[in-house]
Amino acid sequence: xxxYTKYSEQELVSLLLKQDNQAFSYLYDHYSPALFGIINQIxxxxxxxxxxxxxxxxxxxxxxxxxxxxxGRLFTWMLNIARNAAIDKIRSRPYRQSIKNQxxxxxxxxxxxxxxxxxxxxGLKKVVGKLKEEYRILIDLSYFQGFTHEEISRILDLPLGxxxxxxxxxxxxxxxxxx
Amino acid sequence: xxxxxxISSGIIESYVLGLxxxxxxxxxxxxxxSHPELAEARNSFELALEEQALKNAVPPPAGLKxxxxxxxxxxxxxxxxxxxxxxxxxxGWGWVAAASIFLFLGAAxxxxxxYNRNKRLETSNENLVTRINQTDSLLNKITEEQKxxxxxxxxxxxxxxxxxxTPGSASVYWDSTSSNVYLVVKNMPKLPSDxxxxxxxxxxGKPHDLGLFDPHAEVIxxxxxxxxxxxxxxxxxxxxxxxxxxxxxxQSMGKxxx
Numbered sequence: 317x318x319x320y321t322k323y324s325e326q327e328l329v330s331l332l333l334k335q336d337n338q339a340f341s342y343l344y345d346h347y348s349p350a351l352f353g354i355i356n357q358i359x360x361x362x363x364x365x366x367x368x369x370x371x372x373x374x375x376x377x378x379x380x381x382x383x384x385x386x387x388g389r390l391f392t393w394m395l396n397i398a399r400n401a402a403i404d405k406i407r408s409r410p411y412r413q414s415i416k417n418q419x420x421x422x423x424x425x426x427x428x429x430x431x432x433x434x435x436x437x438x439g440l441k442k443v444v445g446k447l448k449e450e451y452r453i454l455i456d457l458s459y460f461q462g463f464t465h466e467e468i469s470r471i472l473d474l475p476l477g478x479x480x481x482x483x484x485x486x487x488x489x490x491x492x493x494x495x
Numbered sequence: 496x497x498x499x500x501x502i503s504s505g506i507i508e509s510y511v512l513g514l515x516x517x518x519x520x521x522x523x524x525x526x527x528x529s530h531p532e533l534a535e536a537r538n539s540f541e542l543a544l545e546e547q548a549l550k551n552a553v554p555p556p557a558g559l560k561x562x563x564x565x566x567x568x569x570x571x572x573x574x575x576x577x578x579x580x581x582x583x584x585x586x587g588w589g590w591v592a593a594a595s596i597f598l599f600l601g602a603a604x605x606x607x608x609x610y611n612r613n614k615r616l617e618t619s620n621e622n623l624v625t626r627i628n629q630t631d632s633l634l635n636k637i638t639e640e641q642k643x644x645x646x647x648x649x650x651x652x653x654x655x656x657x658x659x660x661t662p663g664s665a666s667v668y669w670d671s672t673s674s675n676v677y678l679v680v681k682n683m684p685k686l687p688s689d690x691x692x693x694x695x696x697x698x699x700g701k702p703h704d705l706g707l708f709d710p711h712a713e714v715i716x717x718x719x720x721x722x723x724x725x726x727x728x729x730x731x732x733x734x735x736x737x738x739x740x741x742x743x744x745x746q747s748m749g750k751x752x753x
Contacts, residue, residue: 340567341560344560344563345560348555348559349549349552349553349554350545350549350551350552351548352552352554353548353552356553362556366555366559369555369559370559370562370563370566373567374563374566378567386524386527386528387524388511388537388541389538389542389545391541391544391545391548392511392541392544392545395545399512399513400513439548439551439553440547440548440551443547458514459514465516483505484505484506484508485505487505487509487512487514488503488505488508491508491540491543494543494544494546495540495543
């Protein structure tokens with residue numbers, strides 16, 4: 317149980333399932349900054365990031381009954397909703413056009429812009445920044461940009477097996493750094 | 496691979512961070528059920544991640560919470576998810592309905608357009624038929640006239656106007672063998688609507704009615720037959736006259752020379 321909650325997670329979930337406004341209000345107050353932090357590491361424009369956060373909380377409210385506590389913590393579930401929404405946003409056509417980026421698939425081999433260090437050095441990304449270069453790139457592409465292992469294998473011209481092993485190793489290092 | 500190797504393979508982090516494949520996820524979830532220590536390890540990574548995220552929180556813009564509230568108050572609640580699905584589906588049907596109304600209106604528009612066009616074509620077709628009929632009957636009359644004029648048995652009597660003010664002229668085509676009488680009006684002044692011209696045959700000084708006619712006929716007129724005639728005369732009579740000729744109103748005369 318998180319030391320920051322005043323509700324236990326089970327209490328919170330069961331109240332949310334009953335559409336308890338107070339519980340949802342608490343959820344927002346307590347978790348929105350953490351989720352906004354993650355979204356900001358993926359969507360670099362903070363106005364767009366705020367739109368994503370709004371969608372994320374609407375989705376949390378709507379989909380709370382699809383949360384399965386046997387599969388993980390509530391925060392993990394929300395974090396994945398936030399990450400997926402943020403990645404969907406950066407892959408959406410209007411967003412790509414707005415940042416004058418080229419279509420991802422057509423440009424999958426042009427990695428220069430993608431691998432350049434991101435200015436946004438906060439949170440998990442800051443930790444990732446401390447990883448050695450070949451790990452940092454892999455985490456950036458997979459976690460923050462949402463590429464599949466197959467796509468990364470093509471982008472970096474590495475065998476798929478190598479990509480998988482290195483990502484696992486990178487994640488293990490990441491874990492020791494944040495724990 | 497034993498469970499400890501599995502725990503330290505990076506699968507936990509991969510799973511929690513949403514980087515595991517579908518197959519890896521299924522396997523991991525099954526393993527968690529059968530190996531509580533795996534679920535425990537997962538939970539501790541999740542907590543570390545949550546703590547890390549809370550430490551690196553970024554306050555969202557003020558007013559966003561109100562936007563979220565207003566968005567969810569419009570949509571609704573977890574327990575009404577099924578309703579939402581159906582309402583979304585009905586929104587889909589709404590589109591179908593809208594599309595079908597649109598199609599219907601489109602079809603109706605074309606139906607009206609084609610109906611009108613068809614109507615116009617019918618009208619113009621009728622007009623053409625009428626004109627063809629008129630032309631045909633005119634052609635028949637002209638052909639008939641031509642035949643009469645070129646018939647060697649026919650005698651032509653030119654009627655000369657008797658009134659200086661209104662010099663009427665016409666020609667009588669008389670076939671003395673068949674008794675047919677035709678009249679070709681050349682120049683007869685128009686009459687008031689209650690008056691008509693009448694052609695007479697003068698036989699031994701007595702007038703015999705050969706028929707009333709209107710002067711506007713542009714082609715040959717078939718009049719009543721007569722076997723004899725010394726002369727022909729045209730008078731102006733009351734429309735539909737059945738009596739004798741009003742000789743004061745004698746307009747034209749011509750002698751038939753046999």
